[in-house]
């Protein structure tokens with residue numbers, strides 16, 4: 336593998352000139368720069384990131400902490416953010432928590448150990464640890480502290496929209512399958528749903544799941560507690576669970592939306608692929624990724640002007656699990 340020394344030898348320039356060029360850390364004449372680049376291309380030289388990290392006192396990498404890639408919302412978000420990180424010449428260190436607090440703490444320690452230049456942490460729960468990281472950090476969904484920017488969809492409004500859509504399409508006996516306690520987004524979605532139902536004086540039921548990652552048979556057990564024939568409208572807190580619930584309902588002989596109108600949350604790619612195609616509340620992974628990454632870059636560059644939380648608007652995506660054939 337070619338080294339800086341080989342490039343210096345081949346160009347006849349000094350190691351410090353080559354180093355200045357590679358690290359963009361000082362003046363190099365146009366002629367020398369062209370010559371160095373030509374030799375770099377010929378030798379297929381790739382800079383040693385570890386050496387650069389020591390020299391620049393920056394690791395050149397960014398950490399991304401998410402629950403897992405199983406949920407398509409997080410895989411889309413990770414793909415978009417990961418691409419942005421890579422396009423900017425950083426390395427992306429991807430860590431998984433599976434929503435287990437100890438795993439999250441280990442991931443944060445690992446990233447700290449790697450001296451990453453910034454971290455985006457999704458659905459983080461290690462409030463103390465995140466606060467004490469002393470690394471620029473952006474939190475997706477979780478509220479950590481005043482000085483830490485949270486990027487989140489407008490979950491409360493999304494919950495309201497879900498109720499209002501089911502109501503407008505004729506549902507009057509509704510149930511909400513709520514995400515686990517301790518996560519702010521499902522709580523807010525549920526609150527919005529309940530507040531909107533109270534405004535219309537319609538009573539709604541809530542079934543709370545114990546985790547976001549129930550195996551199909553455990554989810555079926557939770558769903559067995561409910562007689563879905565009593566209801567004509569259902570809001571599930573995220574698309575992946577919603578699609579499992581639809582499969583359960585169809586196995587019970589219920590038709591969607593004929594017997595029960597169903598709406599999810601996320602607008603992940605699965606919602607378009609499901610049959611019937613899923614009506615859902617969109618939280619755009621593109622926008623969330625864009626805002627999260629830009630805020631992080633501003634923090635890293637020291638150009639961030641406000642630590643106010645960034646709330647991303649949500650949107651109703653009407654497809655085939657609600658509407659015309661209902662009732």
Ligand code: XLF
Pocket residue numbers: 406408409458476514518520521547572573574575600601
């Ligand atoms: O934390 C919430 C619940 O699930 C997150 O935004 C998601 O909607 C992703 O599917």
